[in-house]
Amino acid sequence: MKLKMSRLVLLDEISKANKIIDAKIINPELLGVHLEITNDAIIFLSSNGGVNWKATINKKTDPFLEIQEVGTLLIKGRYLIEVLRKIEENLVELSVVEENQLVIKTDKVRFSLQILNADDYPLIGFRENGVELKLNPSELRKGINQTIISIDEYNKKIIFTGMNLQGVSGDNFLKIFTTDGFRISTKNISLTTPLTEDVEFTLSFKLLGELIRLLDGCKELVIYLFEGYITFVFNQNSLLQTTLIEGKYPNVANAFPKSFPTTLKLGRTTFLKALNRANLTNEEGNTPVVVLDIDQERIELSSTSLEIGNYAETLTNFEFEGEPQKISFNIKYLLDAFRTFDHEEVVVGLISSVKPLEISSLKDEGIDTTLKQLVLPLSIG
Structure with missing residues (x-):
């Protein structure tokens, strides 16, 4: 040679x-x-x-x-x-x-x-047939980055350690779902050509890390699904093949509420800065709880750390519609969720102190439903 x-x-x-x-x-x-x-x-x-x-x-x-x-x-x-x-x-x-x-x-x-x-060296067979999906590589990479926050890599139930993708015959998009039991992320990613049949598959957390790296700079992507295997073809000259996670993914789509008694429209950057100030993480790395006390006049944020002290801040620059709410969260979950959005204006839907909060982004033409984050609250008591 x-x-x-x-x-x-x-x-x-x-x-x-x-x-x-x-x-x-x-x-x-x-x-x-x-x-x-x-x-x-x-x-x-x-x-x-x-x-x-x-x-x-x-x-x-x-x-x-x-x-x-x-x-x-x-x-x-x-x-x-x-x-x-x-x-x-x-x-x-x-x-x-x-x-x-x-x-x-x-x-x-x-x-x-x-x-x-x-x-x-063993003989390796690559499958380049089956159900064909053509996607925009950068859109898939972005979708993975925006939803991977809700995966529990170490969950005892294997199906929860991965990212679920679903599509219906005739649709020109796939739906991504991830959950760790405390939060749910969903994102729609478009397909270059419509689906010829229904598809559903779950990718492992470790594979997602490889995909984020391999999709960086990729110009063309084709996916083949065949009998429990998935093959990614990058730029027509590189292939990644692996088995899919077996098992039925739970129907987490039904967890997203259809309506909300309380709706907020607020600036993402301002709210993120306030959450960061509320993040009084101690030396052991324990994440504090943030309490949101909300009415039409103000959003009161507060948190307490026995080792560090207390935090309180009032925000007034937002739009409010509905009923007052008092609700508490693991602050890390809120920070992770808000950071996934690109648009400055976000919409927050609330139901009660024991029901999940939903975050979506606001575009000029209305609410963008392609990315949603659902976060389960903690008990105030």
């Missing part, structure tokens, strides 16, 4: 593939990144046994690519990453010598790394 290519392209692809690998995995062959060098492309493979990664580099993605000899290579990615970061030249030459060493050369430097036996 022998080739020349851009150092930065190689570093980027090896880094992506290596991120998938789990250093604690039992199968030693899966500790390496597998490279298959053909006459016109390099195929990168990596896996942790549950998540599989595949990327293809050719002349379109790397104009400097020059394949002189085909072959296969299995190498521990982190060692190659360290070498590539130390090299300053743009072009690198890679060649396998004596079947157990990879030589990385430039005009000035030469490195030699031990490699694994590529013949021992």
Whole structure:
């Protein structure tokens, strides 16, 4: 095996593939990144046994690519990453010598790394068929960031450790749902083409972290759903495949109220600053409770920390409609929820001191229902 290519392209692809690998995995062959060098492309493979990664580099993605000899290579990615970061030249030459060493050369430097036996690497099949979903990558990434706050990664019920996505045949959007039992997030994300059938699937918390990273800068995204598997195709040349979380996700959509006795319209930034001032977190990191006493004249915020002291503040710049309310919350949940919104004006709906508060954003044309946050109150008593 022998080739020349851009150092930065190689570093980027090896880094992506290596991120998938789990250093604690039992199968030693899966500790390496597998490279298959053909006459016109390099195929990168990596896996942790549950998540599989595949990327293809050719002349379109790397104009400097020059394949002189085909072959296969299995190498521990982190060692190659360290070498590539130390090299300053743009072009690198890679060649396998004596079947157990990879030589990385430039005009000035030469490195030699031990490699694994590529013949021992397991055969990985990638599914690129089934129900096809085409999404805007940046919109999906934003939706994940706005709703991931409500996932309990360590919940004993596996279904609650993930993000649920649902769609109805004929619709041109998917609904995201997440919940940890104390709060619920929902967000609509648009599809490039309408759904041809109903879909519902749940993605793991760990996978969502990978997706946030991989979707950054992605221009084109296609998703395939097939018999408990999901395959993400990024920019037509990189694939991420994994199994879906099994089980029926609870119908959390019914938890969102249809009407509210009390409605507030207020500035997000002003309210966030007040919540931050109320956040009297002690040295143990315990989050305080904030009490909201609301009527048509003012919003009174108060919190108490036995180790630190008390806080009270009155806000008057808001619109009020309905009945007075007194309600208390875990302040972290409110802070997380308000931070997910982009628009300055938000709408807050309240029912009672024991019913959830709902937050949505306000646009020029009315209330934006594509993102909603539901937060369960605490008992004032």
